Structures are given as structure tokens and as C-alpha cells.
Amino acid sequence: MADVLITHSYHLGYDPKQLRKMQPYAPIGTLYAASALREMGISVAVFDSMLEEPSAAFVAMLDAEQPKIVAVYEDDFNFLSKMCLTRMREVAWEMAGVAHNRRILTVVHGSDSTDNPGLFLENGFDYVLCGEAEETLTQLCAAVLKGDAIPIPMLDGLVRRDETGQPVRSGNHLAKNPEWSQLSVPARDLIDLEPYRKAWMDAHGYFSTNMVSSRGCPYRCNWCAKPISGNKFHLRAAAAVAEEMAVLKRAGAQHIWFGDDVFALNHHWVEEFAEEVTRRDAAVPFKVQSRADLMTKDTVQHLKAAGCAEVWMGVESGSQSVLNAMDKGLSLPAVVVARRRLKEAGIRACFFLQFGYPGEGRNEIQETIEFVRENRPDDIGISFSYPLPGTAFYEKVRTQLGKKRNWSHSDDLCIMFKAAYTTDFYRAVRNALHAEVDSWSQVPTSSATTARVYELWKTVNELEPECRDLEALEGFDELTLSSPALVQIESFVPTPGGIA
Structure with missing residues (x-):
């Protein structure tokens, strides 16, 4: 039995796109919070809803553990949690309701609850933890378990109801945890990793797991919501990251996804990391998310030496004017150079x-x-x-938003403001461009694939004039809008035999 049952609300089975991809990863942020509780001497159990059905199985674990506190602590390192999906919201509220029926105190933390604390209080939670909340969680749980009154002003990032039922929050609205990089590794021993291993082996033939080397991102893209860490950036010691990688390798990991918002921000750190990985023989293929302008020649070589197999870069657009409007701070020539360097090093560039x-x-x-x-x-x-709260982009389009303000799952991708085109058009572009890029890996490209790509681009051209939002397009060049076709289908070049 445990005093605290910690969980999260993402379930793969409720997300059709991710279920098709079948790339489940353990809730690292949730497990870091479990580690923090355990380090404070608080007994903790974890209910992992990623692959486990979160209704009956959650109730069964409540029966088994009889906790005094239930904490729905979302995984801040998983982009799916950061998307603030309404299906996750519903699961969290259901968990809160079940716990309340058993008179168990409930706590929630995550991007969505940080943006909307009052909404989560209205739907069954006693406390909302905003910001980098591991320390606040441990302080709150320790106080509750001792039976102390909760001194709201002393707990940063805490929101609760007052005696009148109105939400009240501490003076510091967001908790900070500058010591995050010193926390023990995530408490993976509190969950069963075998279902993850089986899912990966059955779907892909190898086992991939996840870890992080940093938290946060200092860049200021004006569409990027960062309710947890803001623009702060925390970096773990290179030796500690390499050691965790070695442990995962010994445990059978054949691939690693680094869930950092931006990997390789510190070039000296990357060099040290490569040395530490080599010293421990810890290298396994891994993928990261980064920026094109961080892919210097030396950094790419160090990434390769450490085992990097794939770099995902936030390119966003092939139009410099759009990148400038986003405050991306990125030039397209930098992307071209990064793509070439990664290719020369044998690292996939995405x-x-x-x-x-x-x-x-x-x-x-x-x-x-x-x-x-x-x-x-x-x-x-x-x-x-x-558009998510807290961003300049959200403020720009706020008056255009209707009742629907969040996607329900990761493939919802509904346009909720006045964009140049409707959702159907953007989805058609997505489908066609995905199909074309996928076709490049076929050597040679089959006639059936070529025909499918042609048809998808034909659909794009047919939808383009029909799906325009004329109000949003006001001021664009009328001559351009009268051109016959958005995409020159003939520009699609199938991959010939023998050419990768």
C-alpha cells in the first residue's frame, strides 16, 4: 500500500493516430515526480495509463493501494501532454471523480491544468500545481500526510478553493525547480516496462525507450506554449545522462528517444556527452529534437559519435516571411546546411x-x-x-476563437481561427506531402505509389479554390490567387531504381 498514487491521463488507445504508429513511451515527467516523492520518504505507487485501460484498471489499483492522495501528474516531456487534448482532460476528471467518491484528496499538474486551474478545480480536483512542480508536490503531500493546514502563500504554484469556493493561488503563480537536474533518475521500477517492450517489438522489431537530458527551451517562437518552464532551460550533467543511457542499454534498450524540447543547445556539453558515452560503451541509436542552426559541423560529428541516428528539426515553413512572423529566429539557408551536414554524417534529418x-x-x-x-x-x-494560452499567437487570434479551443486527440488538427484555408484543405496538403516524402524511401518508387501521390496532389489543387477563407486572404496578391494550380504535380519526381 502507498500513501500517494501518482498517474497521468494519456491513454494510447484513445488516440487513433498514435495507436496506428504504436510508439509508446513511459511517462518520464510522471516518474520524475514519483522519484521526488520517494526521495522525501513518501511511499508512492504509479498507475501508468499509457497502455493500461484507465477506468477499471485505475479503480483496481485504488483498491489495492488505498492511497490518501491521488496525483494526476502529466508527463511534461511528452508533446502529447503539451497539446492539452480534451480526451486527456476527460480522463483526468474521471480519475478525480473516482478518487473523490472514496474521499481521497486529489492533485493535478500539467500544461492544461496550469492554463485552466479553475476548470480543473470545478471538475473534481482539490489542488492544481502550476509550473515546475516536483518540489511543490512533495511539500504538499508531506503536509497533507502530517495533517497540517496547507499554508498557500508558502507553496509556489499552488491553486485551491477558498472557504467561499473561489479559486485562490499563491503569490508565485508558477513553481520553479532549479534543482530538477539534480533529481534522481525517473522511477522506472514503479511501472512495468514489459508491455512497452512487447508493443515495440511486435510493431517495429526493436525496443525503444525514452529519457531526457534537459528541461525547457530558451527560444521565443511566438506560437509555442511553455506554461511549465517558460523560457528557462535546465541541463543535466553529461556524465549523468551518459550513465542513464548505459543503464538503459544494459536493460535491453535498442533505441532511445530524447524527449528534450531542444537537444544540443550547448555545443561543449554535446562534446562532453559524446566522450562520456564512449567511455561507458553506452552508445545506442537515438533520436532528438533540435534546431537547424545548432547543427554545427563539430556538433554533428559529436552527435554521430554518441550514437545519434535521427534529428528532428523545427523547420515549420519554407517561407522566410512566415518564419519571421513566428519569431522563429531561423534562416532557411541554415536548414539547408544542417540537412547536408546530417546527411554527410549518416544521420537522418527530419x-x-x-x-x-x-x-x-x-x-x-x-x-x-x-x-x-x-x-x-x-x-x-x-x-x-x-493557438494555446500564454502565446503571442493566441492573443493575436483570440477574438476569432469559438467554443472549441482544444484538439480532442493528436490527429484532430482542426483550424480554430481564421486561417487562409479551411481544415479540409490543410489536411489534403498534409496527406499529399506525407505521401510524397514517404515515397522517396521506395527504391524504385512503384507505379501504384506514384499514382497515389499524383491523385493526392490533384485533390489539393481541386480543394484550393473551394477552401479559401476570403476574409483571411484579403490583401494577398489577387493575381497569385487566380493561378490555375497550387502545386505543379509534374514537379513530383519519383525515386528511380538504385537512387536513394
């Missing part, structure tokens, strides 16, 4: 792209498609502009 940002019209979409075709990334990930 682009994150975003469609629908204000100011992106027909020309800018064409520029992005051509940029992808010219630079031929190994893979792409496509999303649509998603």
Missing part, C-alpha cells in the same frame, strides 16, 4: 512543419512544398497552427 499560421497564403504554402522537395528530408511531421 523536418517538423506547420501550416496555417497567419500571413501564410498560397505563395507561402508553395514555397514550403518546394523547399521540402529541394531538400528531401528523410521524414516530416506536419501539424497546423494551434
